[in-house]
Amino acid sequence: MKVNQDIKSTIDPTKVQAHQRKGSTTSFQQTVSSEKQKLQESQLQQLLKDLTAQGEKVARFRSFQDLAKYKRMVRQFMDEAVQNGLSLEQSRSWSMNGDNRNLTLIKQVDEHLIQLTDDLLDEQKSTIDILDVIGEIKGLLLNLQV
Template sequence: MQSDALKALLDQVDQQAKRVSVSRTVRDLQLYKKYIQTFLQEAVRSGLSTTQAHSWQQGGMKQTLVQTVNQKLITLTNELLEKQKDEVDLLDQLDEIRGMLINLYV
């Protein structure tokens, strides 16, 4: 998949992130996660870098950026379902995930 196609997928993720930030519904969150999963699959399939993160996790294992994005999605899902975070925290997490996707893209 070429960079134009990856950019289109990233735009799709961005649009869905806006929907999630407004609606805060499980359905919109599931679609957001699906779009991110598609982006990650295509990014990895097309040979984009999935370099190791430099932070060490418990047990001395390094995480890849893809694993970090997946963990952020799990956290976001839990917080949305628990309705414990205000909108600013939700937007911060959406932006953080987007930043990780951009790191894969460039």
């Protein structure tokens, strides 16, 4: 039996291309997901920056229009944060009496928004008190983001 040296081993080119595509697809998907995450983080940072400016406007002018816009912006920030994969953490606490409480960050933000509304309605509250509540809301939102 004679072995022919003229026979070339053929490799199916579609298999080679499919293997190359698979490697490039993985890196492409990683690149897209990392860019998407960067975009979402920058969007949240911009929302937080706008929220801070609106909070200062609420404290300075004390108008209900500004307060309503501030509340909408807080709601928008929380929606964006939750939709972009930032999870809400729930915790349980026990009081001295043995009572069980479930705490969530969203509820705390809502309570502070209600307090801000009450402070704005109370003409005797100083701007510093209003800014204090706005600062607490911003801190809670930063905790949500991280």
